[in-house]
Amino acid sequence: MSLPPILQNLRLPVMASPLFIISYPELVIAQCKAGVVGSFPALNAREKDGEPPMLETWLKRITEELDRHNQANPDAPAAPFAVNQIVHKSNARLDRDVELCVKYKVPLWITSLGARTEVYDAAHSCGGFVVHDVINNHFARKAIDKGADGLVAVAAGAGGHAGAQSPLALVSEIREWFDGALLLSGAIGKGDSILAAQAMGADMAYIGSAFIATEEANAVPGYKQMITEAGASDIVYSNLFTGVHGNYLKPSIRNAGMDPDNLETSDPSKMSFKLDESGEREKPKKWKEIWGAGQGIGMVKEVVPTAELVNRLEREYFAARARMDATGPKAANPGYARLSTAEAAAG
Template sequence: MSRDDTHLPKALQGLRIPLIASPLFIISVPKLVIAQCKAGIVGSFPALNAREGEGEHPLLDTWLTQIKEELDRHNQANPDRPAAPFAINQIVHRSNARLDRDLEICVKHEVPIWITSLGARIEVNEAAHSCGGVVLHDIINNRFAKKAIDKGADGLVAVAAGAGGHAGQQSPLALIQEIREWFDGPLALSGAIASGESLLAARAMGADFGYTGSAFIATDEANADQGYKDMIVESGAEDIVYSSLFTGVWGNYLRGSVENAGMDPDNLPQADASSMDFGTDREKPKAWKTIWGSGQGVGAVKSVGSAGSIVDRMEREYLAAGKKLAAEFG
């Protein structure tokens, strides 16, 4: 397969397939990120997943050291099949009191790809650029996309309808089309990208990458409850509930987990953005501890396996779908 990605920043070139694994709250840990990168796609985790006890050395520093050392060992042993780079997600929200410290740690480790969420800030982009990092900012509409680029982001993650966790409501067809009218930089699409066919569709629409999260929950390396993994496998698009109740931001969740928490998924109250809290002492109310996020693409996930097996499957599907369409247009 020959794919021209020379227009992209170097950190985003040469992936096995054009796919970025999205950062999953709690679930994305070094074991998963390393497996994703070794499989040839960008692996990522939220900086806030690394939470140490009071007085302990910053766990984020430890995790980044672990990831870099393991990927370096892999690359030395496999010079013809090097790992893809990793990304760190920074929650750029006023309640994240750890942000400045985490930025310093990421600069120290020269993190190659930064994914920013819930606010675009010039100083965060400048921190990333100071160590050669590329910034992708996630957005749910064209207005936010323009603000992010104006404030110095290098690229965008378009979070469309059907994405897991915090998600927009716009059709990916409309969102990508509007962004591509004015922006020709790096662009990833999030929203039910769980198969090679959907990845090809994202590329056909004009995205440079697919952005996949939910499929990686049902993996051996994911830091997720076995019940969560099994529910991903057992669910389809109709089992996804869109609600603002759990974080104050609209997002998609597994219907079964809402029901298991004793709530009616068809009659959930709304919450507003003022209830968002990303402080270090954040705790979900007891009833919400097992509310599990997921996107509408989970129907493509048929079993729990390794992260590498997800990439293998998506690559096979991507190539087969591409060849099928190529025959039509050839």
């Protein structure tokens, strides 16, 4: 298998993506206990100047609570958790946050917006496994060359910062040369899509937007409700708000007094992950409630507990597998035999 042992015995082949502002310990712990990898951006853990690092408080809480769960449930242990590091020159906290993740031996690391060898070395020093998110094959090669263990292919339709390539094309190009751990992100809001991701060559699905509409998510009620009421046509792809292209909810843009169909283009050099004096990410006031989401939200109909969402995904995933078994070539023709690669090449 291309997956490391830590990712081979999950309830579902799913990693929950790190959601800016939204992924707090409550959500991460609920995701892990439900049997899928929970994650959060290190920059979500913010403190005011002079206060102890909130990231350390979070790591201690998550580690201890999952350990207690595992001791009480040896036959149904929690999935591991991941921390996302924004590897961008504007992130002044990166070195400190990396040190804390090493201290707490974070098992899974996700790196974004830059590939740096020293970050991968730090992760490996504590036994961590690192996946780097990419939007094209060029960045995928760079990340692996610099020491990343696996990749997250962020395809068209993914929430937040996203690429523009079809998942079919992106996964196929990466799989031509890379046989390591590969996750797929982009409009995955149903169990059927998890199976589809595996069918096209990915090992796991990387799901974000569906978890916004959960009880444990740190999102305001209006955001959660908008997710349940919107569909793919309510998503706009723009780089105005961060300097990097991403997908956002059109209704939230309208509520901010802008026309989502006529947005300006931003200068990528203005991208910044600096925090203000209160520990908040610097952002124009009028953009405070511009909400990100992917095209898969049409499958999200109500706000539910995280455990219930994972239950739904599991039911759909195994129903899709059963449906394929019942309607595939073997079912239609009992004499069907799949050719091996060598046999196919030989004609």
